[in-house]
Amino acid sequence: MLRTEGLRACYGLFQALFDVNIRVGPSEMVALIGSNGAGKSTLFRSIVGSVRVSPQSVWLDDVAVGGDSERRQLDRGVVLVPEGRRLFPSLSVLENLQLAARNGRRGQWTIERLFDELSVLRPLGKRPATSLSGGQQQLVAIGRALVANPSYLLCDEVSLGLSPLAVTDVYGLLRKASAGGTGIVLVEQTVNRALSESDRFYCLQKGRVMLEGESAAADRAKVAEAYFGV
Amino acid sequence: MSEPAVLSVQRNDDGGARPWRFAGGLPIALVLVVVVLALLPWYADFATERLLVEVFTLFAIAFAWNLLAGYGGMVAIGQYAFVGIGSYSLFAISDAFHLNPWLVLPIATLCTATAALIFAGPMFRLSGAYFAVGTWVLAEMTRIAALNTGWLGAGAGMPLEMIGEFDRWSRNAYVYWAALVVGVGSFAIGAVVLRSRLGLALMSVRDSEAAALACGVPATRARLSLWVIAAAITGTAGAVSYMSTLQVTPDASFSLNWTASAIFIVVLGGIGTIEGPVIGTAVYFALRETFADFGAWYFIGLGSLAVATMIVAPGGAWSLLARYANIDPFGIRRRMPDDASGNHRRSDDCPA
Amino acid sequence: MAIACETLIDGLLLGALYALFGLGLSISLGVMRMINIAHGDFIVVGAYLTSLTMQLAGVQPLASLIVVVPAMFILGWLLQRLLLNRVVGGSMFAPLLVTFGLSVIIQNLLQETFTADTRSLQAGDIAGRGFEVGSISIGILPLLSASVAVLLFALTHLLVARTHFGRQSRAVADDPATARLIGVDDKNFFAVVTGFVFAVIAIASVLYAMRTPFSPSAGPERLLYSFEAVVLGGLGSLWGTLVGGLVIGVAQLFGARISSGLGPFFGHLIFLLLLLARPNGFFNRQAR
Numbered sequence: 001m002l003r004t005e006g007l008r009a010c011y012g013l014f015q016a017l018f019d020v021n022i023r024v025g026p027s028e029m030v031a032l033i034g035s036n037g038a039g040k041s042t043l044f045r046s047i048v049g050s051v052r053v054s055p056q057s058v059w060l061d062d063v064a065v066g067g068d069s070e071r072r073q074l075d076r077g078v079v080l081v082p083e084g085r086r087l088f089p090s091l092s093v094l095e096n097l098q099l100a101a102r103n104g105r106r107g108q109w110t111i112e113r114l115f116d117e118l119s120v121l122r123p124l125g126k127r128p129a130t131s132l133s134g135g136q137q138q139l140v141a142i143g144r145a146l147v148a149n150p151s152y153l154l155c156d157e158v159s160l161g162l163s164p165l166a167v168t169d170v171y172g173l174l175r176k177a178s179a180g181g182t183g184i185v186l187v188e189q190t191v192n193r194a195l196s197e198s199d200r201f202y203c204l205q206k207g208r209v210m211l212e213g214e215s216a217a218a219d220r221a222k223v224a225e226a227y228f229g230v
Numbered sequence: 231m232s233e234p235a236v237l238s239v240q241r242n243d244d245g246g247a248r249p250w251r252f253a254g255g256l257p258i259a260l261v262l263v264v265v266v267l268a269l270l271p272w273y274a275d276f277a278t279e280r281l282l283v284e285v286f287t288l289f290a291i292a293f294a295w296n297l298l299a300g301y302g303g304m305v306a307i308g309q310y311a312f313v314g315i316g317s318y319s320l321f322a323i324s325d326a327f328h329l330n331p332w333l334v335l336p337i338a339t340l341c342t343a344t345a346a347l348i349f350a351g352p353m354f355r356l357s358g359a360y361f362a363v364g365t366w367v368l369a370e371m372t373r374i375a376a377l378n379t380g381w382l383g384a385g386a387g388m389p390l391e392m393i394g395e396f397d398r399w400s401r402n403a404y405v406y407w408a409a410l411v412v413g414v415g416s417f418a419i420g421a422v423v424l425r426s427r428l429g430l431a432l433m434s435v436r437d438s439e440a441a442a443l444a445c446g447v448p449a450t451r452a453r454l455s456l457w458v459i460a461a462a463i464t465g466t467a468g469a470v471s472y473m474s475t476l477q478v479t480p481d482a483s484f485s486l487n488w489t490a491s492a493i494f495i496v497v498l499g500g501i502g503t504i505e506g507p508v509i510g511t512a513v514y515f516a517l518r519e520t521f522a523d524f525g526a527w528y529f530i531g532l533g534s535l536a537v538a539t540m541i542v543a544p545g546g547a548w549s550l551l552a553r554y555a556n557i558d559p560f561g562i563r564r565r566m567p568d569d570a571s572g573n574h575r576r577s578d579d580c581p582a
Numbered sequence: 583m584a585i586a587c588e589t590l591i592d593g594l595l596l597g598a599l600y601a602l603f604g605l606g607l608s609i610s611l612g613v614m615r616m617i618n619i620a621h622g623d624f625i626v627v628g629a630y631l632t633s634l635t636m637q638l639a640g641v642q643p644l645a646s647l648i649v650v651v652p653a654m655f656i657l658g659w660l661l662q663r664l665l666l667n668r669v670v671g672g673s674m675f676a677p678l679l680v681t682f683g684l685s686v687i688i689q690n691l692l693q694e695t696f697t698a699d700t701r702s703l704q705a706g707d708i709a710g711r712g713f714e715v716g717s718i719s720i721g722i723l724p725l726l727s728a729s730v731a732v733l734l735f736a737l738t739h740l741l742v743a744r745t746h747f748g749r750q751s752r753a754v755a756d757d758p759a760t761a762r763l764i765g766v767d768d769k770n771f772f773a774v775v776t777g778f779v780f781a782v783i784a785i786a787s788v789l790y791a792m793r794t795p796f797s798p799s800a801g802p803e804r805l806l807y808s809f810e811a812v813v814l815g816g817l818g819s820l821w822g823t824l825v826g827g828l829v830i831g832v833a834q835l836f837g838a839r840i841s842s843g844l845g846p847f848f849g850h851l852i853f854l855l856l857l858l859a860r861p862n863g864f865f866n867r868q869a870r
Binding site (some may be wrong): 048050055069070071073076079080082088089090091095098099101102104144145148198 | 746748749752753755756758759760761762764765766767855
C-alpha cells in the first residue's frame with residue numbers, strides 16, 4: 001500500500017498541498033481529478049521525491065519514505081511518468097527504455113515484453129524518441145516507467161492531446177500493468193473516462209482533497225462541484 | 231460561489247516588520263563623512279592618502295562590478311580591460327598633448343565608455359558564463375595589444391609626464407580628491423540609477439527576462455546602459471589609481487587582479503546589494519593590511535573565504551547583517567533569484 | 583608556400599591539443615551546464631603532477647600517465663562530490679564565482695609549492711625529433727599529441743553513444759529533472775563525469791607539458807583556448823570542439839608568423855570575428 005498522510009508541500013512561501021491523504025494498493029487503478037493548479041502534479045512530485053516533504057507524510061508498506069530522493073523512490077518501486085511525456089530528444093526510443101531498465105528494478109517488465117505488448121513500437125526503436133507521434137510518445141513514456149518495474153506507477157496527464165485511438169492504447173497498457181500487480185494513480189482531465197477506467201478516485205481542488213470514493217458509485221454532480229468549486 | 235482561495239503565504243520574509251531605514255539622518259551623516267574625508271590632505275600623511283586612493287578607486291571598481299553582476303546579471307571577468315583603457319587613455323592623451331591630467335580625466339571616461347560600446351557588439355551575443363569568459367578574451371586582447379604597441383611604451387609602459395608640473399603636496403591632494411569623487415560619485419550614481427527606471431528595468435529583467443520583455447521592458451538597451459556606466463566608472467577609477475602610481479604598464483593595468491579583487495569584495499560584502507561593496511571593501515583592506523605579508527597564503531585564504539561565502543552565505547556579509555538586524559538603509563534591497571534553471575528542485579520544507 | 587603549409591600543419595597539430603583542452607570543458611558544460619573557471623589551472627596541476635611523478639619514479643612522461651590519470655580522476659571526483667555539487671543547478675553565479683576562487687587558490691598553492699619559475703619536462707627522445715614530407719618538417723611530438731587528441735575524441739564519442747554512462751550523460755544534458763525521475767543519481771553521476779573530465783585533462787596536461795614550459799600562472803590562458811574551442815565548435819557538439827580547437831591553433835600560428843608575440847592575439851581575434859559571424863558556433867546543438 002502506498003499512501004500519504006497529512007501531506008503538505010510548499011514552493012518557497014507558497015503552500016500547494018494541504019493535509020492530503022490518498023492511498024493506492026497493488027493492482028488498483030486510482031484516478032486523480034482536478035483542474036489546473038489543483039495540485040495534482042505537486043502531489044505526484046512530492047511522493048516521488050522531486051519536492052521535499054516530511055518523512056512521515058508518505059508511507060510505503062508501513063515504512064515512512066517521504067522526502068527521499070527520486071533515485072531511492074525508484075529503487076523502492078515508486079515511479080512517476082511526468083506531465084508532457086518528457087522523453088529525451090538526444091536518445092532513441094530504445095535508449096530511453098534502456099536507461100530506465102538499467103536504473104530500475106528487475107521484474108516481469110523487460111523491454112522485450114514491452115515490445116511484445118506494444119508491437120507498434122518495436123520497429124521504432126532506433127528513431128529519436130521525440131520524432132514519434134504524441135500517442136506513441138506517451139506509450140514510450142509509460143513503457144519507460146514500466147521497465148523499471150514499479151510497484152506503484154504515478155501517471156501525470158495520461159491522455160492530454162492524444163487521439164481517441166491513442167488513448168485506448170494507453171489505457172490498454174495501463175490495465176496490463178495493473179493486472180501484473182502494479183498500483184496505478186493517474187491524472188485524467190476527462191472526468192468520465194477517469195471514473196470509468198479507475199477503481200477509486202480523488203478530487204483535488206486548490207491543494208485539498210475535496211471528494212473521494214468508489215468510481216463506479218460516483219455521483220457526477222458532486223464530482224463536478226468538487227472539480228469546479230461551484 | 232465560494233471564496234477564491236488566494237496564495238497561502240506563510241510569512242513575510244522580513245518577519246513581517248518593515249525594515250529599518252535611515253530617515254532624515256542619513257543625508258546629513260553622509261555629508262559630514264564626506265567633508266571630513268575631503269579635509270584629509272590637511273591632517274593625514276602621504277601614506278594614508280595613498281592608501282585611501284587605493285581604497286576609493288578599488289571600491290569604485292568593485293561597485294561597478296557589482297552593478298553589472300548583481301543588478302545586470304552580467305558577470306564580467308574581463309572588467310579589468312576598462313581599468314587599462316581608462317588609465318592608458320589618460321596617460322597617452324595627457325602626454326601627447328601636454329594637458330593637465332585632471333582635465334583629461336573626463337576624456338578618459340569617455341574613451342572607456344566608447345570602448346564599452348564597441349565591445350558590446352560581440353559581447354552581447356553571449357550570455358551567462360559565456361559572456362563572463364568572452365569578456366575575459368576581449369580583455370586579454372587589449373592587454374596583448376597594449377603590450378605590443380610601441381608608442382604606448384610596449385612592455386615598459388608610460389610615465390605621466392605632466393604630473394611633474396605639480397608639487398608633491400598638491401599632486402597627492404588632487405589625486406586623493408579625484409579618488410574621493412570617484413568613490414563617492416560611483417556610489418551616488420549607483421544609488422540614483424538603481425532607483426530610476428533603468429534600475430527597475432534591470433531588476434525586472436534579472437528576475438524574469440521573458441516576463442520583462444513581454445511587458446515592453448527594453449532589456450538589451452537597459453543592459454547596454456548599465457554596461458557603459460559600469461565601464462565608465464571602472465575606467466575613471468583606473469585612471470585615477472594610476473595617477474597615483476605615476477606609471478602605467480600593460481601587465482599591471484590590464485591585470486586580472488583588478489577583477490579578482492572586485493569579485494572578492496563583492497562576494498564577501500554581498501552581491502546584488504548597494505551596501506555590500508562598502509562592507510566588502512572594508513573587509514578586504516582590513517584583511518590585506520593584516521595578512522598581505524603572508525604572500526601566496528594570503529591569496530589562498532582570500533580565495534577560500536570567497537568560496538566558503540558563496541557556498542554557505544551567498545548573500546555575503548551584508549545579507550547576514552540585514553537578516554538579523556532587518557535593516558535596509560538605502561531602500562534598494564534585492565535578493566538573488568535562487569534557481570535559474572526553473573526546476574522546482576528541493577523546495578524549502580513547509581514552515582512548521 | 584612551403585612555410586604556409588608547414589604553419590598550417592603545425593597549427594592543426596597545436597589545435598588538436600587545444601581541442602583536447604576543450605574536450606573536458608565541453609563535457610562539463612553539456613552535462614552540468616557549468617564552466618569550471620579553474621579548468622586551465624587543473625591542466626597545470628596535471629603538468630606539475632607529471633613532473634613530480636617523473637622526479638620521484640624516474641620515468642618518462644608518457645609512463646607517468648599511469649599515475650597521473652587515476653590521480654586526477656580521483657581529484658575531479660572528490661572536487662565535484664565535496665564542493666561543486668553544492669553549486670550545480672542553481673544560479674549561474676555560484677559555479678562561476680566558486681571556480682574563480684578555486685582558480686586563485688590553485689595558482690597560489692602551486693606557486694607556494696613549486697615557486698613561480700617556469701618548468702619544463704624532459705620529454706626524452708621524442709622532443710625535437712621530426713621527419714620530412716617534401717620540404718615540410720613535422721614534429722613527432724606534435725603529431726603524437728594530435729593523434730592522441732583525435733583518439734580521445736573518438737573514444738569519448740563512443741562512450742557517449744554506446745554506453746549506459748553516455749546515455750545518462752545525454753539524458754542529463756537534455757533534461758536534468760526527468761533524468762532524476764528515471765534514476766540518475768545526480769551526486770554520484772556528476773562526480774563520475776567530473777572524474778572523467780579530469781582524466782581527459784590529465785592526458786592533455788602531459789602532452790602539453792611535454793611540448794611547452796609551464797608555470798603556476800599558465801592556467802587562465804589554457805582556459806581561454808579551451809573556451810574558444812568549445813564555443814566556436816558549438817555547444818553540445820563534441821566534434822565541433824575539435825574543429826574549434828583546430829581553428830584556434832591555426833589562427834595562433836599564422837598570427838605568430840605575422841608578428842611573433844601576437845599568436846594568441848590572433849587566436850582571440852579570429853574567435854571574436856567568427857563569433858560575430860556565427861554566434862552559436864559551427865555545429866550548435868544545444869540552447870545556451
